[in-house]
Every structure is written in structure tokens, then in C-alpha cells.
Amino acid sequence: MTTSLAFTAALLFGVGTYLILQHTLSRILIGLALLSHGANVLLMGSGQRGTPPLIGSGDPARFSDPLAQAFALTAIVITFGVSSLLLALAYRSWVLTGKDEVEDDVSDRSIASGGHLDKEVIDEEAWHSKALDQGGASRDTEPAGHG
Numbered sequence: 001m002t003t004s005l006a007f008t009a010a011l012l013f014g015v016g017t018y019l020i021l022q023h024t025l026s027r028i029l030i031g032l033a034l035l036s037h038g039a040n041v042l043l044m045g046s047g048q049r050g051t052p053p054l055i056g057s058g059d060p061a062r063f064s065d066p067l068a069q070a071f072a073l074t075a076i077v078i079t080f081g082v083s084s085l086l087l088a089l090a091y092r093s094w095v096l097t098g099k100d101e102v103e104d105d106v107s108d109r110s111i112a113s114g115g116h117l118d119k120e121v122i123d124e125e126a127w128h129s130k131a132l133d134q135g136g137a138s139r140d141t142e143p144a145g146h147g
Contacts, residue, residue, distance in 0.1 A: 005045035012038030025090035025100040029083060036079035043072040 012034050019031025047068030051058045090100050 002045055005041055009038045009042040009045065012041060023102045023104070025086065025093060025102060028102070029086045029090065032079070032083060032086065036075060039075050040072045043068050043075065 016034030050064035
């Protein structure tokens with residue numbers, strides 16, 4: 001039983017991850033739901049079976065662990081909130097563009113490939129070159145406010 005639950009959770013995680021990496025918001029939403037279901041299956045499989053944990057109802061050694069159920073309920077609530085946000089974003093995207101495609105951003109590609117310099121790096125290099133040209137500071141000292 002535990003092996004089948006672990007396999008099911010792994011399958012849900014795999015398919016959910018694949019769908020989240022797609023470019024349509026509807027697939028991303030379904031992928032998030034599958035990831036959540038995988039987490040809930042994993043949490044439910046981690047708890048132990050037993051009697052309901054009610055005080056005075058039996059032997060405390062035979063009580064089931066309520067922590068896994070509490071975590072699963074928390075995961076359900078969080079997933080509901082995130083899914084609602086994604087649905088609102090998908091609807092807004094559909095209203096504005098008429099499609100739910102997440103477009104590839106050119107600036108994201110340049111940052112990911114390493115072809116982008118941050119403004120802070122350029123400013124600091126300019127400060128160091130200006131300080132060296134004046135001959136007053138070395139590269140070991142920092143400008144004011146860079147502590």
C-alpha cells in the first residue's frame with residue numbers, strides 16, 4: 001500500500017512539474033493542482049493508521065497521527081488560494097490579449113544566458129576607474145554607503 005502511494009505521488013509530481021513548465025496558464029494551473037494532489041497523497045501516506053485521537057476514547061498508543069491530516073488540510077487551503085490567484089491572472093490575460101499564452105521574454109533570456117550586466121556592477125566599475133584615474137583611492141576601499 002505504501003509503495004503504491006509513493007508511486008502515485010511521484011507520478012503526480014512528475015506530470016505536475018511537466019505541466020508547470022508549459023507556456024499556457026491553463027496548463028500551469030492544472031500542473032499546480034496535480035502537484036498539490038501529489039503532496040496530499042504523500043502526506044496522507046506518511047501518517048499511521050489507528051483509532052481517532054479523541055481523549056478518553058481508547059488507548060493513546062493506538063491513536064492515529066493527526067499531524068499529517070493537519071498538514072494536508074493546510075496544503076489544500078494554500079493551493080486553493082494560489083489557484084484562485086492564477087485563475088484571476090489567466091482571466092485577466094484572456095481579457096487583455098485573447099489568449100492564455102505566457103510569452104517568452106527577451107530580457108529574461110539575456111539575463112539567463114549571462115549577457116546582462118547589472119546597473120550596480122557598471123556603477124561600481126565606473127567609480128573604481130574614476131578613483132584610480134584620480135589616484136586617490138585603491139580598489140580595496142568602497143564608496144560611501146557600500147558597507
